[in-house]
Amino acid sequence: MVNHRLRILRHRKGLTLDALADLSGVNRGTIHRIELNQVSPRIDTLQLLCRAMGFTLETFFAVEEGVEAAPSAAPEESDLPGPLGFQQGTLVWLEHLQALLQCSAEAFTVLDGAGFSLFESDPALLMLGGSLFERREAPWWEASHAEDRPGLRNAFAEVLEDPGQPRVIQHRIPLDGGGVRWIRSTFSNHLRHPAIQGVLVNSFDISEARKAEEDLLLLHRRETQLALLGAMTARFSNLLAVLQGGLDLMGPEAPPEPALLANLQVALDSGASLIRQMRDTCGPSSLTVSPLDFEDFLRDLAAPHPGAPGVEARFPPHSAQEPPHRLDREPPSGTPRALRGVILLVEDEEVVRFTTSLLLERLGLEVLQASDGLEALETYRQRGPAIDLILLDLHMPIMDGRETYAALQKLDPRIRVALCTGSSIPDLAAILDPSNLVGVLQKPYRAAELESFLAHTLGA
Numbered sequence: 001m002v003n004h005r006l007r008i009l010r011h012r013k014g015l016t017l018d019a020l021a022d023l024s025g026v027n028r029g030t031i032h033r034i035e036l037n038q039v040s041p042r043i044d045t046l047q048l049l050c051r052a053m054g055f056t057l058e059t060f061f062a063v064e065e066g067v068e069a070a071p072s073a074a075p076e077e078s079d080l081p082g083p084l085g086f087q088q089g090t091l092v093w094l095e096h097l098q099a100l101l102q103c104s105a106e107a108f109t110v111l112d113g114a115g116f117s118l119f120e121s122d123p124a125l126l127m128l129g130g131s132l133f134e135r136r137e138a139p140w141w142e143a144s145h146a147e148d149r150p151g152l153r154n155a156f157a158e159v160l161e162d163p164g165q166p167r168v169i170q171h172r173i174p175l176d177g178g179g180v181r182w183i184r185s186t187f188s189n190h191l192r193h194p195a196i197q198g199v200l201v202n203s204f205d206i207s208e209a210r211k212a213e214e215d216l217l218l219l220h221r222r223e224t225q226l227a228l229l230g231a232m233t234a235r236f237s238n239l240l241a242v243l244q245g246g247l248d249l250m251g252p253e254a255p256p257e258p259a260l261l262a263n264l265q266v267a268l269d270s271g272a273s274l275i276r277q278m279r280d281t282c283g284p285s286s287l288t289v290s291p292l293d294f295e296d297f298l299r300d301l302a303a304p305h306p307g308a309p310g311v312e313a314r315f316p317p318h319s320a321q322e323p324p325h326r327l328d329r330e331p332p333s334g335t336p337r338a339l340r341g342v343i344l345l346v347e348d349e350e351v352v353r354f355t356t357s358l359l360l361e362r363l364g365l366e367v368l369q370a371s372d373g374l375e376a377l378e379t380y381r382q383r384g385p386a387i388d389l390i391l392l393d394l395h396m397p398i399m400d401g402r403e404t405y406a407a408l409q410k411l412d413p414r415i416r417v418a419l420c421t422g423s424s425i426p427d428l429a430a431i432l433d434p435s436n437l438v439g440v441l442q443k444p445y446r447a448a449e450l451e452s453f454l455a456h457t458l459g460a
Contacts, residue, residue, distance in 0.1 A: 003037040005060065006049065010035075013053050023052035027137065031350050039112040042119045107205075108196035113191060115139035117155055118198050125185065128173055128206055128220040140201070145172035145180060154410045155187050159199060163189035170206065183208040197371065234395055235270075237422025238352045240444035242267035245355040248447035249362065260358065267351045338364040339451075341388035341458045346376040346404065347420070352443075356391070359447050373399025377407055384412055390456060391441070394421040402432050409436055418457065 010020055021028040026048050027216050040050075043057070050060050060089045107124035109117060120128070128143055141152035148171035166188040172180040185203045192197040233353040246264040343365050347353040350371070357367045368383060370376035373396060380387065390408065394401035401419060410416050415436050419428070422443040428434055438457050441450070 002046070003035050003042060006031075007035045009053060011261070015053070020049065021054055024048040029137075033116075039116060039449050040118060042110075058391075096375070102151070107203040108407055109140060109201040109203065110196060111140050111156070112198055113160070113199060115141065115199075124203060124366070127181070127203060141171075143173060144183075145174055148172055152185075156199065158185040159189045160191075163191070170210075182207045186376055231395075234422035237443040238349050239267045241422070242351045242355045244445075245359050245444075245447060247356055260355075262356045264352050267355075270351065272404060319377075339454055339458055340364065342366045342368065342377060342383070343454075344376065344383075344387045344390045346356075346373065346390060346396075346401075347393045348372055349393075354394075356450075359450055360454075362447075363451055365454070372396055373401075373404030373407065377411065380408060380411055380415075388416070389438070389454070390415060390417045390453055392417050394419050405432055405436075409433065416457070418453070 010017075011345055014393055015023070017028050018042070020026075021031055026045055029051070030039070030041075030045070032043045034045075046057055046060065050057055106121070107127045108121045109118075109124050109128075110119040112118050116138075134288045139153075141149050141156070145394060148169075151169055152171055154167045159165070166186050168184065168186045170182060170184050173183055176309045182205070183203050184206045185201050188202075190200050191198060199255055243264060246260055246267075249260060257428075343360050345353060345356055345360065345367055347356065347369075348371055353369055353371065360367045368379055368387065370379050376390070376392070380390075392401050392404060396404070399407075401421075405419075406419055408417065416438050417436050418439045418441055419437065420441045420443060428437065428440070439453060441453060446455075
């Protein structure tokens with residue numbers, strides 16, 4: 001055996017472990033583990049040890065225990081005793097295998113049963129950094145990031161326990177200039193293979209692939225954030241539509257209806273809940289959201305503010321640095337014009353549907369309500385010929401505005417549809433057939449805007 005032969009020849013040369021380590025450049029602990037048969041030496045390690053003792057590898061395996069080692073030609077393999085002949089054949093095959101691995105572009109490492117490096121190909125040395133002698137001082141995974149070492153140890157232990165099942169793990173190698181290199185390593189147990197006698201580790205640099213995955217994930221997160229922002233914008237627009245419509249419905253003389261006040265309170269509570277969701281999504285902040293009492297809100301709206309006459313007196317005062325917001329159109333004054341017709345209102349938000357229905361009825365219109373696209377189709381099947389206009393929300397669950405619009409067109413090619421949306425108006429020609437589209441209402445809209453739009457559309 002190699003361990004026994006090395007110990008005998010070292011003693012015959014009168015060399016201590018320290019002396020042989022100094023002459024060969026091989027770590028003392030490595031030589032000691034070889035002699036104890038704890039590890040199988042690599043060919044290049046044996047070459048260094050033999051050179052330090054003054055003979056070749058062939059001579060090392062040809063020496064009989066009772067004969068002094070001397071530089072001489074190695075005998076033919078057939079002339080060696082049986083065990084030595086097998087050892088010599090294994091050595092030749094191992095040399096061939098290591099030559100193949102060394103010339104390969106792939107990164108290969110062979111570990112002993114304790115996880116110490118026996119062999120590393122040149123690509124492995126470049127990829128993992130450091131030198132083989134440095135890594136022989138500690139288990140192979142110690143060169144990896146500290147957070148990844150437990151996983152590598154577990155993978156190594158699992159492949160020892162179950163030799164027939166390779167283990168694949170991703171880990172990081174710290175770089176001298178900062179940063180890390182991402183590696184995917186596959187462990188396979190070949191300890192019983194006479195030409196390998198170790199755990200083979202096949203490693204690949206996956207840094208670029210990891211970066212591409214991270215970039216894709218970042219892009220996905222940004223798209224998700226934009227989608228979330230769009231949904232929140234539409235939600236706020238709906239709530240503002242409820243508040244603006246409710247305020248327009250409140251006359252200066254008659255007290256508002258309890259149902260209207262309750263609907264506005266629901267809208268305000270929904271707005272506060274939405275802000276809390278935004279706060280939770282964005283993380284901690286100094287923003288404090290408190291429930292809003294609607295009666296206090298109305299008193300604040302009704303209270304006049306100095307320097308803000310007319311319409312602006314209905315809104316809380318602004319700071320001197322921020323000019324007050326001005327409406328594009330004045331709210332309706334006096335009695336609204338009387339319109340005639342039947343409107344199918346398709347809106348999934350109950351508070352929006354309630355307020356818009358009141359506004360439409362105030363204008364003298366008959367209102368049919370649908371909370372989603374499926375209900376709208378059913379209503380149109382029943383009342384289709386009597387319906388003059390469909391107010392269709394673009395963003396709805398179950399069946400969105402586009403799908404509902406297309407289905408209604410199939411039911412009746414003569415339908416007239418006005419889309420309502422709280423988000424930015426899309427390129428409608430790119431998403432639907434505009435032949436039945438009479439207009440788009442951007443939420444939030446005031447009662448005057450709705451009245452003007454309907455008067456024009458219905459020909460009043």
